[in-house]
Amino acid sequence: MSSNNDSISKTLIVVISLCLVCAVVVSTAAVQLRPQQTANKLLDSQKNVLAVTGLLTGDNIAQLYSEHVEERFVDLDTGEFVQKPANYDYRKFMKDPKESVRLSGEDDLASIKTRANIAPVYLAYEKGVSSGELTSIVLPVHGYGLWSTMHAFLALGPDGTTILGLNYYEQGETAGLGGEVQNPQWVKQFAGKKLLDASGQPAIKVVKPGNASADSAFEVDGLSGATLTSNGVQYTFDFWAGAKGFAPFLAKVRDGALNNG
Numbered sequence: 259m260s261s262n263n264d265s266i267s268k269t270l271i272v273v274i275s276l277c278l279v280c281a282v283v284v285s286t287a288a289v290q291l292r293p294q295q296t297a298n299k300l301l302d303s304q305k306n307v308l309a310v311t312g313l314l315t316g317d318n319i320a321q322l323y324s325e326h327v328e329e330r331f332v333d334l335d336t337g338e339f340v341q342k343p344a345n346y347d348y349r350k351f352m353k354d355p356k357e358s359v360r361l362s363g364e365d366d367l368a369s370i371k372t373r374a375n376i377a378p379v380y381l382a383y384e385k386g387v388s389s390g391e392l393t394s395i396v397l398p399v400h401g402y403g404l405w406s407t408m409h410a411f412l413a414l415g416p417d418g419t420t421i422l423g424l425n426y427y428e429q430g431e432t433a434g435l436g437g438e439v440q441n442p443q444w445v446k447q448f449a450g451k452k453l454l455d456a457s458g459q460p461a462i463k464v465v466k467p468g469n470a471s472a473d474s475a476f477e478v479d480g481l482s483g484a485t486l487t488s489n490g491v492q493y494t495f496d497f498w499a500g501a502k503g504f505a506p507f508l509a510k511v512r513d514g515a516l517n518n519g
Contacts, residue, residue, distance in 0.1 A: 302427075310411040310425035311382040311394045327396075328381040337506030340376060348378060348398065361502065368401030368490075368497035379507065381516070382413070392416045392516055394423075397504055401494030404486040406430030408439060408494070414453060418511030421462070424448045436487030447478045453499050458509055460499035464492040 304323040308314040313326050333340050343357070351357040351374040358372045380396035383389055395418065400409040406429055413423040426439040438444050448462075452475045455461035461476045470477040480488030497503050 306411055306425055306427045307380050307382075307396050310396055310413045310423040312423065313382060313384065325386050326383055328383070328387050330379050330381060331376050332379050332504070332507045334373065334375060334377055334503065335506065337504075337508075337510045343376060346376075348374060351376065365502050366497075367493045367500070369493070370401060370407065370497070373502060377504070379504075380411075395511065395516075397498065399494050399498040399503075401490050401497060403429065403431050403439070403490035404436050404484070405432065408487075408490060410439075410494070412453075412498070414508075416511075416516065418508040419452055419454045421448045421451045421453050431487050432484065436481060436484040438481050438484065439487060439491065444479075444481065451478060452476055453495065454508065458505070458512065460496050462492075462495050462499070464488050464495075 301319055304327070305314065305319050307327055308319065308322055311326075313322060316322060329342075331340050331342050331346075332338070343351075352370075352372055354374075357376070358374045360372050361370065378398060381387075381392055382394040382396060383391055384393040385391055394413045394415060397412045397414065398409070399412050400407055402408070408426055408429040408431065410424060410426040412421065413425075414420060415422055424445045426445065429437065429439055431437045431439060447470070451462055453460065453462050455476075463474075463477050464480045465477050467479045467482040470479040480491075499505060499508070
């Protein structure tokens with residue numbers, strides 16, 4: 259009997275030892291890989307910003323980004339530029355109660371639950387930052403579709419109203435249906451449309467597929483067979499172009515704030 263107990267004990271010791279060794283190996287690998295993962299994440303973000311502005315013209319993403327894009331930070335309540343907070347991470351700040359605001363049902367048009375108090379904006383210069391000739395303003399936006407939170411970069415002209423581009427870079431919608439938010443043929447219809455009306459109110463409209471008027475400055479066709487995803491795109495625009503989103507900042511843009519640095 260004791261022999262059986264000894265055998266079980268030895269087996270447990272071996273299993274536990276292997277588990278501990280594996281845990282140490284995995285933890286060590288995770289720590290060692292974290293800097294590379296962080297660098298890759300930053301590079302991917304830079305690539306997507308460049309893509310939505312049309313400035314992604316080569317493989318040297320970091321160099322292109324540093325030459326053509328200026329990252330600034332905006333207090334979403336006031337629309338004013340602020341200093342970059344210490345240890346800033348936009349997605350972490352969204353969830354940090356000290357750095358975000360919880361949205362009420364009435365305000366939470368995009369179904370995102372919380373909104374960071376400070377958001378990055380990206381000022382793009384076709385001839386380079388040193389030229390001072392601003393060509394586009396890139397805003398990070400996100401909202402819930404059918405299955406997932408869909409993250410995108412929205413490029414506006416220097417007027418803070420005209421849409422130059424839209425780049426959905428992260429989503430988990432149904433492939434071939436809602437997943438078509440990433441289809442270049444679909445997103446290109448946003449170029450040239452107006453995000454806001456003359457009074458500064460959100461005006462872009464995602465209508466039923468095939469119903470968008472070619473003469474309309476505000477209408478784009480929704481995704482065929484993906485009504486809820488299309489609604490999510492609409493609500494994303496409604497929220498981020500509204501008072502709880504970038505509206506205070508865009509109002510200052512239209513008043514010439516960027517002309518004054």
